[in-house]
Amino acid sequence: MANPTLREEVFNSLDNRGDSLSVEKSMTETGTLLKTLVLGGLLTLSAAYTWYLVNSGFADKAFLLGNIGFIGGFIIALFICWGPKNKYLCLTAPIYALLEGLMLGGYSAALNAIYPGIVSQAVIGTMMTIFAMYIVYATKIIKVTDTFLKTVLIATMAVAGIYILQLFLSLFHITIPHLFSNSLIGIGFSAVVCIIAAFNLLVDFEFINRFKGMAPSYMEWYGAFSLMVTIVWLYLEILRLLAKISSRR
Secondary structure, three states: OHHHHHHHHHHHHHOOOOOOOOOOOOHHHHHHHHHHHHHHHHHHHHHHHHHHHHHHHOHHHHHHHHHHHHHHHHHHHEEEEEOOOOOOOHHOOOOOOOHHHHHHHHHHHHHHHHHHHHHHHHHHHHHHHHHHHHHHHHHOOOOHHHHHHHHHHHHHHHHHHHHHHHHHHOOOOOOOOOOOOEEEEEEHHHHHHHHHHHHHHHHHHHHHHHHHOOOOOHHHHHHHHHHHHHHHHHHHHHHHHHHHHHHOO
C-alpha cells in the first residue's frame, strides 16, 4: 500500500495474546477519528508554541526546537512503524504529534513572515482536501482497488526517492534543476506531489475501514498516527506549493 505506516502486515501480525476480539475491544472508525482529533489538537498546541517563539523574537530557540521536533518525530515515527504494536501506542502517538508540531510551527511562522497569510491558506486547503477525499472515498467516486493501491505506492516511492536524492545532493550544494524552484516546472511538480499526498488519504481510509473490527482497540492510535503522517505531509506540500506561487508575484 502507499502509506508505509498502514502496511497490511502490521494488522496481520498482531499478537492478541489468545484473546478473541469483542465489539467493545476492537478497532472502530469512530475511535480512530476521535484519536486523530486528539493528535491534531496536540500537534496544534506545540505548533502554536514555536509559532509564538518566532513571532516574539526567539527564532533561534524555535529553530532549535524545530530541529529537535523534526529529528525526534522521525525517530518516533520509525519506532511506531517498525516497533511492537501494543497498548503503549497511546503514549508514542501523542509524542509524535507534539514533536511534529514543534517543527511545523516554526517552519510555518518563518514562511508566513515572508508571505503573509500563506499558512492560513495552507491550513484551509489541507482541511478542504481531507473533506473532499473523504467524500470521494465514501461515495466511491474513486474506488480503492489493488491497482489503485499499487499505483499510489509507486508514485509515493518515486516522490520519496526524489526527496532523498535531493537531500544527498544538498550535502554538495547541488539542487535538482527546476523541481524545487518557483519555475512553472517546480510549481507543477509541487502540484503533482499534493495530488499524490491527497490520494494517500484514500489509501488510509481504505485500510482503516478494512481492518475495523479485526484489530484490537489500541490500534486506533496507530490508525490515527498514520492519518497524521499523511495530513502533515499534505500540509507541507500545499505550503510549499503556495510559497512557490507567492514568490512569483
